[in-house]
Amino acid sequence: MIQYPLGMLLLTTMATQKVQIAEFTILTERDNIFCDDDDLVIYGRQFMLFFDACPNAFGGLTRLNLENLRFGESDIPNVLNTCKRLNHLRLFHCDSGSWTVLQVEHTQLSELAIVNCSFERVELNSLPKLTRIVFEGWISFEDPLSFGYVPLLDTVSLTNVSLSWHKMIKLSKFLRRTPSVRRLKLGFNSEKQIWVQPECLTERLAYVFHQLRFVNLSNMPEGYDLTWTLFILKAAPNLKELYMSVWDHLCEMKTDAKERKSLSYSENKGAEWEPSATAFHHQSLVTLAIFGFRARDYMMNYVRRVVETAVNLKDVFLYDRLTCDKCRSIPSRFPPKWKQDCVEKFITNGIKSSAIMQFQTIGYLRPDHVDKLWFL
Template identity: 45%
Template sequence: MELDNVGGRRRPDELELPDDVLLNILERVGTLDAVRTCVASKKTLRLLTMLSQIVIVLGARELVRKNGVVADVTDRILSARSPHMIPIRNLKLKFIMRGDDHLKIGRSVALAMARQKIEAAEFEILTTKCYHKCTLKVDIIYFAKQFNAFIGECPDAFGGLTRLHLQNMRFGESDIPNILSTCKRLESLSFILCDSGVHSVLQVEHARLVELDIFTGYFLTVELNYLPKLQRMCYRNWHYTNNPLVLGFVPRLSNLSLANRYPDDLNDTIKLSQLLVNAPSIIDLHLDFQGGKVWLHRESGKLLAPLLNKLLFLNLDNIPEKYGIAWTLSFLEAAPSLQELCITVSDHKCLTDSQENLPKKTDVKWEPSVADFKHKNLVKLTIHGFESDGNFTSYVRCVMKVAVNIHEIFLHGRKLCKFCCNKIRPSRYYPRTRREKDWLSKKITEALATASPAVIQFRPSCYYSHLDIEYYEHEHH
């Protein structure tokens, strides 16, 4: 031990911590920061090969400058690891297919997988051009060929992946089946602006896939033929209306999210009774109309009840103001186990072109098939875009009357879109003062002596979530 000249104490720069403590600290600060820290000291340099969590995820703009650094760091860390090191618990890499950077990453990951166990491995692969700068006939076809060459060069790396995110690619007919057969361990797959050509049919079969996310593509239909472990499915922004999604063997599917502004054919609608016929175990259902046409066919609760019997959470998002919300009450009869219902009413001024084709304002009334119908499991109702007019207050009163065990009712103002919030004036019909809120609460609950004593809470407006903003950014830029 070296002592300083005053008091025999160890100098601060020579204080030592156990390796496990140092590794814990390094994995918390992020892999690139860990590299910078370790390179500064020879004593800590060896710790880089002992990391159990390697996460290098930079923003797209930063990656343009540092993509080579990501490749070099990944190669340096993985190639130096010994087979006797502790397993890699989590490997997560985001990079651009550019030059030889992606090949260097793929080869180093393949080598690491051959040497030792990697519990979870994720690739998020970007292209050199964003979608809005791509040409459909050249760039996205080239990016798909580039990726096919990548997976052909590094099949062992992709064979060990558990998560894969791809974007801006137009594949050939057999390419996606080849990806699925190569990525045998895959549990999560995300396609952003990918397809197999205009009017192509995507058929998905995989023994281990748990999560599938498709965001915009020119698939005529997505057919989930054989996915025995699939639990979550999200499909946003399809371009055609005849059966955009066909559910085959998906016995574990419990979370389904569908989002679309409006179909090409404004007269076509989707029937849940047909869509969910092979998936009666849905627990969480999210339907986002994105301020356009309500493309959902209105079916009786009695017809849907066998398919929505296990539904616990229902989110009906971005319903245009012109459609009203009374029709959504039919879900109370269709989903007897429902616990939470969330409704968002919107009026996007940034989508004026699509709004012109919508029908005039209407609010279809709902009548239960049983005169004394009661819902015993709904405990929470949330409405975004609430106004103190007759339609909304009647809706809340009706829910309180039939949902005998409801405890919480949250009434929010309009959600604000970042692209059109300057064009939307705050609603004149949303209560703002305490006096207005108390008066409205009393008005809603009066003459409901037998209703559940739910607590009505008023909340201010908020901005749309990240996913909503992501959609509008793709649509407008």
């Protein structure tokens, strides 16, 4: 936690001078991995004492980042009410005790990130200027996030490790109050259970996806059927770009069987979707990018299905598997150059398509792909 005298000096300066952009970050001595309940309570009290000592200074903040804090029930609403200029708020590993509901209202907030916070539910009641939300890691049995008045919401990023007791989310219901969303990221942290329920949407529900232009399906588990993702194509007629990464990131996954069982990790095998008997064509998709492509039947058949469905597809980018510094030594199963022609012929055989297929290694990742792969 920031030293009190230094913090007072900084915030007093903000309170007495006009500052266009003011960002404040609270860091705790202990990392979130090692923080227990007592630590959260102590850090939370320290922050609120600091906050209560200089509310005028906090009123000038435009960006606020908080971590490892346990708040009282009314603390976060009080912080939001005091920080009237705030346009960015990030809460990491914060809560207000067991199974509490966080209600958020603010007139200026445009970016909100709630990451690994133990709220039963987050209710975005009134955020008239909110354009982006990042919501990662929830504990709720039911829908963990609800949208109230968010008329400008453009970008949504949802990431979770789906446990055996989690309810699968129907996006048409989950996002029904956000028809303005154009960019959507769904993250699965390489886990076997997909937390999205594939749907056959009625016309009444399809309006939710009508504005979608970009979808990123992040860190899907390797080896499982990808056909379920086609329901997004069918539901989003104006979608331009579909990105997906398929990656068993062993450095971060729970692999011990006993530990997985104790933590209620699911052993379900992906997700299934029963498409209608009538084939559909997608007129808008121009780019398909897959990171972690392997020359396996389930993946080649999936790319073939997209190429056949997206009649105006221009580019198909097939990348090698993603890596981090710890897992660079894992053997790649990307098709070698001598086999890439065979893979392309298998995918395009009998299909009239002008799409250009490009096989890429991660070492030559295009800058525009980097931005979209890791956005938010």
